[in-house]
Amino acid sequence: MRVSLTVTHDTTGESMDDVFTVLENGHREIKRMFRELESSPNSANGANQAALARRRQQVDRLIAEHSQHESAEQEYFWPAVRELMANGAQLAEQGVRQEKSAQQTMADLRNIDPQEQKFEELLRTAAQEIKAHIDFEEQQVIPALRKVMDPQRAQQMGAQIAQRKQAAAEGRGRPHAAPRPGALKGTAQARNAGGSQRQQGQQGQQNQQGQQQGQQGQKRGQQQNRQQGQQQGRQQAQQNRDRQEQEQERSRGREKPMDPMGSGR
Ligand SMILES: [Fe+2]
Numbered sequence: 706m707r708v709s710l711t712v713t714h715d716t717t718g719e720s721m722d723d724v725f726t727v728l729e730n731g732h733r734e735i736k737r738m739f740r741e742l743e744s745s746p747n748s749a750n751g752a753n754q755a756a757l758a759r760r761r762q763q764v765d766r767l768i769a770e771h772s773q774h775e776s777a778e779q780e781y782f783w784p785a786v787r788e789l790m791a792n793g794a795q796l797a798e799q800g801v802r803q804e805k806s807a808q809q810t811m812a813d814l815r816n817i818d819p820q821e822q823k824f825e826e827l828l829r830t831a832a833q834e835i836k837a838h839i840d841f842e843e844q845q846v847i848p849a850l851r852k853v854m855d856p857q858r859a860q861q862m863g864a865q866i867a868q869r870k871q872a873a874a875e876g877r878g879r880p881h882a883a884p885r886p887g888a889l890k891g892t893a894q895a896r897n898a899g900g901s902q903r904q905q906g907q908q909g910q911q912n913q914q915g916q917q918q919g920q921q922g923q924k925r926g927q928q929q930n931r932q933q934g935q936q937q938g939r940q941q942a943q944q945n946r947d948r949q950e951q952e953q954e955r956s957r958g959r960e961k962p963m964d965p966m967g968s969g970r
């Protein structure tokens with residue numbers, strides 16, 4: 706009797722689903738999200754603003770789930786299909802083309818407001834495209850690949866896809882969202898304006914400082930001039946006084962000539 710051993714748990718006790726189970730679980734979750742949207746109120750049947758805001762969030766979660774699922778398939782699943790199946794290249798080309806088309810529909814949906822009629826039209830288109838693609842994978846590709854893929858490799862691939870999904874859910878390994886062009890432009894303008902205002906402010910401050918220094922220098926100059934003038938005036942006055950005294954001395958000398966022989970005898 707042949708016993709088939711399949712590892713279903715890793716050393717931590719967590720389930721180790723193979724790639725087929727992981728992808729089928731993903732399909733179930735995407736279809737559940739579509740059912741939820743189909744049963745929720747929308748702009749055509751009287752949804753209020755709060756319901757439309759909730760619908761926006763539901764669709765954004767669906768877009769993220771779908772994008773993560775298809776990009777994992779494009780990285781791991783379709784290369785294995787190409788490698789292991791006789792008609793793998795043709796199946797992979799068809800499958801990836803379906804995925805890209807649906808991803809484009811979802812990208813369009815991201816930019817439309819839920820209260821617009823176009824939003825519900827695109828959502829219906831996305832549902833049709835994605836459900837047809839899931840049927841294609843589950844009915845034509847997965848059963849055929851399961852027959853030719855080594856079970857251990859299928860489990861390794863399942864673990865890789867599950868880890869990648871976990872990392873995306875925790876915000877790891879996901880590129881930063883590019884800022885909206887308007888936001889970037891606004892930031893750059895604000896930054897430039899701020900820099901310009903700072904420069905103008907600095908320039909104004911420098912001018913003010915220069916003006917103050919000029920005024921101080923002018924005051925100092927005036928004070929110095931005043932002091933010099935006063936000093937010169939004092940010197941001039943002293944010289945004038947000296948000259949007058951000398952002249953008085955001379956004139957007294959002329960009026961009373963000196964008696965060199967001692968005439969006072
Ligand atoms: Fe899939």
Ligand SMILES: [Fe+2]
Pocket residue numbers: 774775778800804838842
């Ligand atoms: Fe897919």
